[in-house]
Amino acid sequence: MADNSREVFAPHSDNPLRQLTVDQLRRRTSLKWRAYPENVLPLWVAEMDTLLAEPVAQAIRDAVALGDTGYPTGSGYAEALATFASERWGWDGLSAKRTAIVPDVMLGVVEMLKLVSDPSSPVIVNPPVYPPFFQFVESMGRPVIEAPLGADRRIDLEALEAAFTLAVQGGDRPVYLLCSPHNPTGTVHTAEELADVAALARRYRIRVVVDEIHAPIVASSTRFVPYLSVPGGENGLSLMSASKAWNLPGLKSALAIAGPDAADDLLRLPEEVSHGPSHLGIIAHTAALRDGGDWLDSLLVGLDDNRRLLADLLTEHLPAVRYAPAQATYLAWLDCRRLGLGDDPAAIFLERGRVALNSGIPFGTGGTGFVRLNLATSPEILTEAVRRMASALA
Template identity: 70%
Template sequence: MEQIPHGSPDDPNPLRRLSLEQLRRRTSIKWREYPADVLPLWVAEMDVPLAGPVARAVTDAVAIGDTGYPSGTGYAEALASFASDRWGWDTIAVERTRLVPDVMLGIVEVLKLITDPGDTVVVNCPVYNPFYLFVEHMQRRVVEAPFDRRARIDPTALEEAFRQAVRDGRRAAYLLCSPHNPTGTVHTAAELAAVAALADRHGVRVVADEIHAPVVSRSARFVPYLTVPGGERGFSLMSASKAWNLAGLKAALAIAGPAAAGDLERMPPEVGHGPSHLGVIAHTAAYRDGGAWLDAVLDGLDDNRRLLGELLAKHLPGVRHLPGDGTYLAWLDFRSLGLGDDPSAVLVERARVALHPGPPFGTGGAGHARLNLATSPEVLTEAVRRIADAL
């Protein structure tokens, strides 16, 4: 397996710069969860070297012993500049941001501000499985609003979920995944404005997980939730974690819309003690100086999306896939192949390829598996070939 071809260290595509031998020296969960003969295309880590500006910022900090507690607003300022340049979002106010340990823990803290134990949190399913785990651990109730057949928000299903959520006169929130994990759906401005109108009509507060915001195809456009009409009462959680592969350097930002600023002010100051100072340094450098590196990754991901479609059509025509424009994840429907509710269990055993199981993503997850596209074209090709041969 280690003989799978790969690009050179000078390849402009960061997804082709590292060999499997180099990647297997890593000790993160992606490379330690399964035996060495398994190709790991499951958890959301990218097979890339660290972006140069990020690596320099972290090593410079270590060199001078700058490893204390985080301070200042540089992270928020860097994100505001990035958001303005990339998305035309010019209204991020630093005073309406709070430093949080990571996006999921930030979501938890925001939900504590706007809901109580026993209240309802609405999610679109299938969806990132920690949404269920964290919300239920907080003693909130999850109500699902399934996507439609095109893997897009269904306004009718969403309105019915909102009605259920507030039926007893309790507070409720809608946890929006944008871009959506696992489908890769990038919500349009019209869809998000419709969400805001429904939320306002039913008194539901919107909390948008926008961690994948920078990871959108060149042919698509990410729309920040807080920029749409009616989004003023919402919240956004953002981080450089996914786009620059910084999950191990924890830091994120909670952003309040203008009408939610008072809620954010109630967030306990100790929440800001959780992020890593090195994480803040890394994320700041990514937003400030990592744009060229990100563009190279986005080009590589666009190539991989096209390649996956070609490989599935040729080798696995029974696998249904609706390509998404966001994230570096692909949601694969194996139901016609009769592999049971969790095809990933069959694939890791027979094909020695690890995908993320579908059932934990909620209703609509059975018979599916999530594939991570953020690898080299050669590894992606080998993974599909192995699956086809095994089935």
């Protein structure tokens, strides 16, 4: 039986997205493949249809063999991320001394907001944006102020300044929660854009907390720029993790990173926060960053291929859908407003086409009539999903 199991899951392609069949994926017990009935193709939540990178799998096996399942400690994760940042982004400003382990990126965001703002302080976001930005902030009792992206899906500095002006009127300590790369649009903010943001934030005395979880997942023609690396970003706080790029959301761990001028803020992080991450998670994330580069490179090629494939499929089957291949993430933001499916086309695609996508509505202003599609799957599944979406219009 063990030999047969290994054969079933033996990689048969260099592309991590082409190593598992639908039948194999349906054996998974995580959210993506269990939230809907078996006749639904799930292209929604941010899980990838891949095997683990072998260095990550081996690190977990080694830890389990040793019974190394205790409490986390040490700076190996931060050091691995610092090396990765230097090699991939040309950024040598990540100091392990200015980091702290946190349970995951969104819980890390919550802790950063507590450090640099007041309990009633507003939080500025750029919709359409990752729904937990609204959910977590509102659960803290904080008001959300929207500074919508421009029509080009980039940061609109005029809208941002208007939001900053409104935010500081109450006398609290507002925070700008930035998503970089942006989810769901996949926009990668340029160094110039980020420097403009930093200058504006300094002028209004607004602190910046940035979610950079998708940073390793960029298209071949794109360069990711860490917010903390730009002039004026020295007092920023960043959250990073290997979870999205190596498909590790079930192995909880992330890093909070402080710019040089925010080091004292991070020192005030309660010690008990570091008890939340999984030790196995930290082992897995460290192995991914340290030894998973070749696997990541293969994944990025596969994602580039899938972006082109999706564009071709939509042109053939759903030409009224507007789609601009993203610069980053493995998510596609599809404008379905010309299909005549109402405010929530995801509901129609699910009901009539048996394809699960994310509704654009929870992403805030600019999300109505849109869907988010997860293209981190095999070309065969992606092709069938678009075919089913087209059938929903018949």
